[in-house]
Amino acid sequence: DAKTTQPNSMESNEEEPVHLPCNHSTISGTDYIHWYRQLPSQGPEYVIHGLTSNVNNRMASLAIAEDRKSSTLILHRATLRDAAVYYCILRDRGSTLGRLYFGRGTQLTVWP
Amino acid sequence: SAVISQKPSRDICQRGTSLTIQCQVDSQVTMMFWYRQQPGQSLTLIATANQGSEATYESGFVIDKFPISRPNLTFSTLTVSNMSPEDSSIYLCSVEHRLSSDTQYFGPGTRLTVL
Numbered sequence: 001d002a003k004t005t006q007p008n009s010m011e012s013n014e015e016e017p018v019h020l021p022c023n024h025s026t027i028s029g030t031d032y033i034h035w036y037r038q039l040p041s042q043g044p045e046y047v048i049h050g051l052t053s054n055v056n057n058r059m060a061s062l063a064i065a066e067d068r069k070s071s072t073l074i075l076h077r078a079t080l081r082d083a084a085v086y087y088c089i090l091r092d093r094g095s096t097l098g099r100l101y102f103g104r105g106t107q108l109t110v111w112p
Numbered sequence: 113s114a115v116i117s118q119k120p121s122r123d124i125c126q127r128g129t130s131l132t133i134q135c136q137v138d139s140q141v142t143m144m145f146w147y148r149q150q151p152g153q154s155l156t157l158i159a160t161a162n163q164g165s166e167a168t169y170e171s172g173f174v175i176d177k178f179p180i181s182r183p184n185l186t187f188s189t190l191t192v193s194n195m196s197p198e199d200s201s202i203y204l205c206s207v208e209h210r211l212s213s214d215t216q217y218f219g220p221g222t223r224l225t226v227l
Contacts, residue, residue, distance in 0.1 A: 032214065043204050043218030044155065087154070091214070098143040098208050099170075100216060102155040
C-alpha cells in the first residue's frame with residue numbers, strides 16, 4: 001500500500017478556510033486519493049476522493065497537484081463540527097479490493 | 113448510503129474470555145471489513161469478511177484469534193478470542209457497495225476493555 005504523509009495537527013478559527021495537505025510522492029497511476037475524517041467517538045466518514053482533476057462536493061474540495069505527488073483538502077469555512085482527524089488514503093481500486101489503509105492523519109482543531 | 117449498527121456498543125471483559133461483535137447493515141453490500149483502533153492510534157484493517165467463504169486476514173491477524181463470519185450480505189460477526197488487555201480497542205466494521213463511488217461506510221464501533 002502506498003504511503004501518505006500528513007502533518008500531525010493543524011488549527012483554524014471558525015468560519016476561516018482550512019487547507020489540509022497530504023504528500024504522496026510514490027503514488028501510482030491507478031491510485032485514487034481518498035479523504036476520510038473521524039469525529040470524536042465516531043467511526044470514520046467519507047469526505048471526498050479524486051484521481052487527477054480537482055473535485056468539489058458539499059463537504060469540501062480536493063485540489064490535486066499536476067504531478068499527483070501531493071493534494072490538499074480544502075474546507076471553505078471551518079465550523080466547530082469540523083474538528084476531527086482527517087485521513088488521506090491512497091487506494092488502487094483493482095489491487096486493494098476495497099481495503100483502506102489508514103495513516104496517522106491530521107488532527108484539526110477549530111477555535112470559536 | 114448505508115446505516116450500520118454494531119452490538120454491543122461497549123463491553124468490559126475478563127482476560128481469557130471471548131467476545132463476539134455483531135455488525136448489521138440496512139442494505140445488501142458486497143464488501144464488509146473489520147478494523148481495530150487501539151487507544152490513541154489510527155485504524156488498522158483486520159480482515160475482509162467474505163460472504164459464504166473464509167475471511168481474508170491482513171498480516172499480523174489470524175483466524176484463531178479473530179474468527180469472522182458473514183452468513184449473508186447484511187450481517188457479519190467478529191470474535192475476539194482468548195482476550196488479553198492488549199486487545200482493549202475499538203473494533204469497527206465498514207461496508208462498501210460495489211456499485212458506489214468508492215465510498216466506504218463505517219459503523220459506530222464497539223469499545224472493548226479487557227481487564
